[in-house]
Amino acid sequence: MSQRSNARRGAASGATSTAPAASAEPGAVLRFEEVRENPRVGFYVRKADEALAEIGYTEHGERHVGLVARIAFNVLKRLGYPERTAELAAIAGYLHDIGNAVNRDHHAQIGAVMAMQLLSDMGMSDEEILQVIGAIGNHHENDGDPVSPVAAAVILADKSDVHRTRVRNPDMIKFDIHDRVNYAVEKSFLNVDEAGKRITLELTVDTAISQVMEYFEIFMTRMLASRKAAKFLDVSFGLTVNGNRLT
Ligand SMILES: [Fe+2]
Numbered sequence: 001m002s003q004r005s006n007a008r009r010g011a012a013s014g015a016t017s018t019a020p021a022a023s024a025e026p027g028a029v030l031r032f033e034e035v036r037e038n039p040r041v042g043f044y045v046r047k048a049d050e051a052l053a054e055i056g057y058t059e060h061g062e063r064h065v066g067l068v069a070r071i072a073f074n075v076l077k078r079l080g081y082p083e084r085t086a087e088l089a090a091i092a093g094y095l096h097d098i099g100n101a102v103n104r105d106h107h108a109q110i111g112a113v114m115a116m117q118l119l120s121d122m123g124m125s126d127e128e129i130l131q132v133i134g135a136i137g138n139h140h141e142n143d144g145d146p147v148s149p150v151a152a153a154v155i156l157a158d159k160s161d162v163h164r165t166r167v168r169n170p171d172m173i174k175f176d177i178h179d180r181v182n183y184a185v186e187k188s189f190l191n192v193d194e195a196g197k198r199i200t201l202e203l204t205v206d207t208a209i210s211q212v213m214e215y216f217e218i219f220m221t222r223m224l225a226s227r228k229a230a231k232f233l234d235v236s237f238g239l240t241v242n243g244n245r246l247t
């Protein structure tokens with residue numbers, strides 16, 4: 001671990017690169033697992049989730065960011081992007097919500113600056129950092145755009161995570177519309193059809209808890225963001241609820 005850290009520092013400062021053979025591209029040295037297992041990363045992921053718990057938001061912790069990382073990686077991998085580009089999307093996915101530790105407003109941009117510091121300390125090159133923080137800073141539907149494949153993958157992954165396990169409030173009677181919509185979703189799956197050039201968010205929704213219209217009310221802007229992100233990747237975006245195609 002320390003050897004590899006030293007190698008990264010050497011590469012970052014222009015010394016001869018001793019990147020591990022597993023790296024797909026020159027300079028591609030900081031692995032996703034190293035980011036995920038870094039204690040400082042763990043600390044900020046945890047604190048961001050705790051801050052959101054304080055203000056009544058759904059779960060945004062390890063489960064959410066781990067899932068976003070995995071889905072973002074898979075989206076690019078399935079669409080034929082280089083392994084390292086997919087890994088950068090995984091890293092961006094894992095770090096995308098740490099800005100919530102500072103403030104919910106502008107958490108995407110705040111998180112980008114925080115990630116820059118963390119990744120720089122871990123020895124990532126500026127070129128790769130830029131890809132990661134560009135994705136983090138653009139992941140939120142209100143003030144972000146798919147500026148790169150990495151950013152588009154993180155948007156698609158983030159917007160697809162709607163599930164009952166995200167609801168913290170144990171009291172159904174006190175559910176707000178976000179809780180209700182999340183709780184109603186028993187299964188969500190982002191299906192990437194590389195041959196058909198189509199990405200579909202497949203939801204299984206308990207309509208006794210939340211009507212499909214409520215889902216639209218909450219998630220219309222998210223769906224539009226997903227469609228835009230898919231378009232950037234040159235694929236179409238669709239949504240199915242209980243097997244019925246809605247878009
Ligand atoms: Fe976010």
Ligand SMILES: [Fe+2]
Pocket residue numbers: 060064068096097158
């Ligand atoms: Fe998120």
